[in-house]
Amino acid sequence: MNEEKLPPVVGIKSFTAVAINSAAKAGEWIKIKLGSFENLELKYSTADLVTEIDKGSERLIRKLIGTHFPDHAFLGEEGVEPGAEASSKAIADVKDAEYLWIVDPIDGTTNFVHGFPFFCVSIALAYKGEVIVGVIYDPMKDELFVAERGKGAYVHGKVLTVSKDATLQQSLIATGFPADQRYALPLNMKSLQHLAPKVRNIRVSGSAALHMAYVAAGRLSGFWEMNLNSWDLAAGSLLIQEAGGTVTDIAGNPYTLEVRNIASSNGIIHSELVEELQKSLL
Numbered sequence: 702m703n704e705e706k707l708p709p710v711v712g713i714k715s716f717t718a719v720a721i722n723s724a725a726k727a728g729e730w731i732k733i734k735l736g737s738f739e740n741l742e743l744k745y746s747t748a749d750l751v752t753e754i755d756k757g758s759e760r761l762i763r764k765l766i767g768t769h770f771p772d773h774a775f776l777g778e779e780g781v782e783p784g785a786e787a788s789s790k791a792i793a794d795v796k797d798a799e800y801l802w803i804v805d806p807i808d809g810t811t812n813f814v815h816g817f818p819f820f821c822v823s824i825a826l827a828y829k830g831e832v833i834v835g836v837i838y839d840p841m842k843d844e845l846f847v848a849e850r851g852k853g854a855y856v857h858g859k860v861l862t863v864s865k866d867a868t869l870q871q872s873l874i875a876t877g878f879p880a881d882q883r884y885a886l887p888l889n890m891k892s893l894q895h896l897a898p899k900v901r902n903i904r905v906s907g908s909a910a911l912h913m914a915y916v917a918a919g920r921l922s923g924f925w926e927m928n929l930n931s932w933d934l935a936a937g938s939l940l941i942q943e944a945g946g947t948v949t950d951i952a953g954n955p956y957t958l959e960v961r962n963i964a965s966s967n968g969i970i971h972s973e974l975v976e977e978l979q980k981s982l983l
Contacts, residue, residue, distance in 0.1 A: 715769075716826050717849055720836040723765040724822045727758045728840035731807060736816055752814065755779055758806035762824065766802050773826075774798035778805050778932045785881060785928055785961065792931045796958050801827045803958070805932040809908030818842075823910040825935035827958060835936035835943075837914045846914040846940055854917050854943035861944040863967035864919040869896075869977065872922035872970055875904040875912040877929075885928030888982060892925065895981035909963075913937025916965055917944035923966035923974050925951060931958050938965070947971040951978045 734754045759777045766775065774795045781791040795801055802824065807813055809820030818841040826834040833850040846861070848854035854861040866872045876893060879885035897903055904921070906912065910933055912924040917940035938948045938956050947968040948956040953975040956963075966974050 714849075716834050717836070717847065719766060719769045720824045720826060720834050721845065721847060723762045724824050724836045724838035725845065726765065727762050727806060727822045728838040730761060731758055731813070731820075731822065732840040735813065752807075752810065754813070755807045755810055758822065759804060762804050762806060762822070770800065770802075773800040773802055775802045776804065776932065778930065781930075785885075788930045789959070789961070792958055796827075796830055798827075799829060803827060803832075803932050803935040805910060808910040808933060812907045817907065819906045819911060820908050821911045821914070823932065823936045825932075825939065827935065830958060832935050832939040832958075835939035837910050837936050837940065839911060839914075844914075846917065846936075848917070848936075848939040848943040850939065850943070852943070854940045856914075856918060861917045861940065862919055863917065863941065863944045863946040864922045865969070866922040866967060867969055869900050869923075869970050869973050872900050873902050873904065873920075874900050874923035874925070874966075874974070875906065875915070875921050876924065877905060877907065877909055877912070877926040879926065879928045881928050889927045892927075892978055892981040896977055899977060909933040910937050913965055914940055916946055916967065917941045919944075919967070922970055923964075925962075925964045925974065925978060927951075927962045929961055929963055934960065934963055941965050949975065951975065951982075 756779050759779045776795050805823040808823050812820045822838045824836045825832050835848040837846040846856050879889050915921045916924050941948050948965040950960045951962045951964045964975050
């Protein structure tokens with residue numbers, strides 16, 4: 702990131718404090734509500750769910766951020782119509798805002814609905830199109846992942862560092878099953894089938910944001926998935942970059958807020974991962 706685009710350091714610290722507070726309060730509330738939601742709705746498909754808890758979490762985060770930064774733009778998952786076209790338009794409409802908060806109030810709603818303890822709150826702040834703060838909070842493990850542009854990435858004060866796995870064959874990687882069952886899911890399954898024999902193993906745990914936090918923490922060496930949204934990726938992208946890893950699209954182009962097909966890794970295996978992903982789609 703060009704230094705001249707960076708906001709004042711004091712500003713970044715203030716932004717990060719608000720992001721942490723918002724994620725923590727939303728996460729605490731979500732944990733209390735686990736198993737007690739009343740309204741379950743389908744969005745794009747049977748694999749794309751929303752509850753009143755998702756909506757309540759987003760309202761809480763929006764209110765907390767708006768109290769401190771009422772002039773900042775806000776993009777939350779629950780304020781956008783389902784589907785790739787609507788998501789792409791939503792980020793295109795606000796990506797040039799000076800300050801843009803990008804929020805997934807519960808990443809891993811299907812897990813939340815079933816009581817599977819792998820979901821999180823994801824909050825990112827972009828400054829003129831570049832992510833400068835990323836916070837991911839896992840309320841079930843009480844793990845708070847935090848990154849500031851140029852300042853590193855941390856979990857509860859411990860520095861995050863990506864894994865040292867040198868090849869795909871040595872790597873544990875992750876992916877997901879896209880909600881778009883007609884286009885993105887078949888593509889992702891092709892890549893899954895192609896990559897499975899080329900890696901140590903693959904995990905599919907149902908939260909893109911947490912998968913990316915795990916790449917940053919060195920627990921996974923890579924993560925890819927098709928047709929994700931800016932709120933799935935923004936916070937995790939900064940965590941990985943600040944932990945020493947690499948984030949691109951699946952063709953190897955630099956990450957931007959508009960990327961939907963993501964490839965992320967410890968950096969060492971990145972060219973090999975991208976190469977195999979490209980082969981899988983031929």
